[in-house]
Amino acid sequence: MISIVGYGSYVPKNRIKTSEIAKIWGKDPQNVERGLGVYEKSVPSLDEDTITIATAATKYALKRAGIDPEEIGAIYVGSESHPYVVKPSGTVVAAAIGCEGELKCADYEFACKAGTAAIQNVMGLIEGEYIKYGLAIGADTSQGAPGDALEYAASAGGAAFILSKKNKDSIATIEETLSYTTDTPDFWRREYQHYPQHGGRFTGEPAYFKHVGTATKMMMDRMSLNPDDLDYIVFHMPNAKFPVNMAKKLGFSTEQVTQGLVVSKIGNTYSGSSLLGLTAVLDVAKPGDKILMSSYGSGAGSDSFYITVDDAIEKKRDMCPKTWDMIDNKRYIDYATYTIYRKKILMR
Amino acid sequence: MSVPRFWREIPYRYRLIGSYCEKCNETFFPPREICPRCRRSGDIKDIKLEEEGEIFSYTVIRTAPPEFDVQTPYAIALIKLKNGPLIMSQLTDCEMDDVKIGKKVRMVFRKISEDGEAGIINYGYKFVLAE
Numbered sequence: 303m304i305s306i307v308g309y310g311s312y313v314p315k316n317r318i319k320t321s322e323i324a325k326i327w328g329k330d331p332q333n334v335e336r337g338l339g340v341y342e343k344s345v346p347s348l349d350e351d352t353i354t355i356a357t358a359a360t361k362y363a364l365k366r367a368g369i370d371p372e373e374i375g376a377i378y379v380g381s382e383s384h385p386y387v388v389k390p391s392g393t394v395v396a397a398a399i400g401c402e403g404e405l406k407c408a409d410y411e412f413a414c415k416a417g418t419a420a421i422q423n424v425m426g427l428i429e430g431e432y433i434k435y436g437l438a439i440g441a442d443t444s445q446g447a448p449g450d451a452l453e454y455a456a457s458a459g460g461a462a463f464i465l466s467k468k469n470k471d472s473i474a475t476i477e478e479t480l481s482y483t484t485d486t487p488d489f490w491r492r493e494y495q496h497y498p499q500h501g502g503r504f505t506g507e508p509a510y511f512k513h514v515g516t517a518t519k520m521m522m523d524r525m526s527l528n529p530d531d532l533d534y535i536v537f538h539m540p541n542a543k544f545p546v547n548m549a550k551k552l553g554f555s556t557e558q559v560t561q562g563l564v565v566s567k568i569g570n571t572y573s574g575s576s577l578l579g580l581t582a583v584l585d586v587a588k589p590g591d592k593i594l595m596s597s598y599g600s601g602a603g604s605d606s607f608y609i610t611v612d613d614a615i616e617k618k619r620d621m622c623p624k625t626w627d628m629i630d631n632k633r634y635i636d637y638a639t640y641t642i643y644r645k646k647i648l649m650r
Numbered sequence: 651m652s653v654p655r656f657w658r659e660i661p662y663r664y665r666l667i668g669s670y671c672e673k674c675n676e677t678f679f680p681p682r683e684i685c686p687r688c689r690r691s692g693d694i695k696d697i698k699l700e701e702e703g704e705i706f707s708y709t710v711i712r713t714a715p716p717e718f719d720v721q722t723p724y725a726i727a728l729i730k731l732k733n734g735p736l737i738m739s740q741l742t743d744c745e746m747d748d749v750k751i752g753k754k755v756r757m758v759f760r761k762i763s764e765d766g767e768a769g770i771i772n773y774g775y776k777f778v779l780a781e
Contacts, residue, residue: 347742347743348720349742349760349761349762349776351761351771354759354760354773358758361759385771394773397660397661397664397665398665398759398773399665400665642720649720
């Protein structure tokens with residue numbers, strides 16, 4: 303069995319309100335807020351990117367894990383906004399935490415599910431006894447074109463998980479993971495393009511709902527689970543409407559989803575999205591609680607995880623800032639500042 | 651900054667690795683190869699400095715070099731680390747009115763500068779207000 307022995311989250315401090323963006327583009331702010339269920343989103347500072355977010359989350363994960371960074375045998379960073387096209391983000395994270403040397407390392411991309419793909423790969427390396435500890439990160443500073451629907455939600459944040467074989471320091475055990483993948487072009491970004499393109503409503507039924515729904519149903523069948531058997535549900539959160547509707551369709555209650563539903567306050571952190579939801583759940587879950595998390599990556603696929611919370615959560619969760627506390631620590635910026643921070647205007 | 655220079659300085663820029671003379675008990679940052687006090691008889695070792703400290707003094711930059719102009723106003727502070735010497739660092743994610751001598755700060759890992767759109771990204775330490 304593979305367990306999480308350390309987890310950490312990071313959300314940049316800047317927020318822009320949905321109503322501020324809507325006002326700029328002549329839209330009715332309340333319509334947009336109601337439609338998406340997103341009221342504000344996080345914005346990275348000028349000196350933040352996927353690497354700094356990944357490092358910040360990792361430092362908290364290391365503190366909770368209580369291990370020497372040199373014991374980490376693999377680092378995989380999942381993101382669709384790696385600062386370099388060629389030069390792995392993981393190498394910088396490794397240097398920043400002090401675990402360069404004998405280390406397996408690569409960057410992953412699969413739209414918003416690259417972070418959960420990283421977890422699955424670390425699980426395989428530990429199960430195969432290639433490494434003792436592995437670090438999987440999902441982090442993004444996602445981009446939405448000015449005026450595009452994506453601009454209301456595309457945000458920044460990330461989460462990091464240190465995994466090992468189950469032991470007395472386990473925070474949560476991953477009982478099972480599986481994936482469902484097809485060729486579904488709902489959202490993409492071609493090489494040299496700054497902003498992604500998407501298929502509008504096509505991103506819903508044939509994409510998000512089909513993949514997340516199928517992966518979740520596969521997991522529930524495989525583990526013989528009923529909706530009532532689970533304490534918390536975390537789905538990828540492109541907006542608040544999709545995960546809540548997905549939960550309803552599958553027979554889950556709103557209460558099972560609420561704790562991990564960080565999207566309404568920070569937007570869609572892409573590769574960090576479902577993982578930040580999981581950290582928010584771990585911040586409050588009790589030993590023995592059952593969690594089901596299904597990520598979604600456009601293109602398209604969904605990774606589903608069935609997780610049981612372990613005893614060590616009680617002594618570890620208070621070691622670092624909790625996700626909802628981080629979400630509440632904020633400062634608002636206006637759209638003009640936002641355009642500078644996100645490099646949306648040409649500078650000299 | 652040249653790529654080799656940046657690369658050589660990664661340990662101290664990323665992780666606050668300073669140096670320490672076991673003979674005179676002095677800590678140095680940036681790290682020294684030779685103890686400036688004990689000279690040849692010194693015994694220099696690496697030391698990981700604490701990532702927490704307090705503001706010893708600061709100044710607010712309102713007219714910055716071109717590559718930092720977009721960040722103005724920002725504060726540069728002298729920070730007294732818990733186990734180390736005074737170090738100079740940019741403060742980030744804070745309002746200038748909140749910066750005060752004696753305030754607790756903690757290290758964060760951030761972008762320091764970029765060598766244009768195509769060049770290397772220089773990462774390193776900055777500090778944020780801890781309270």
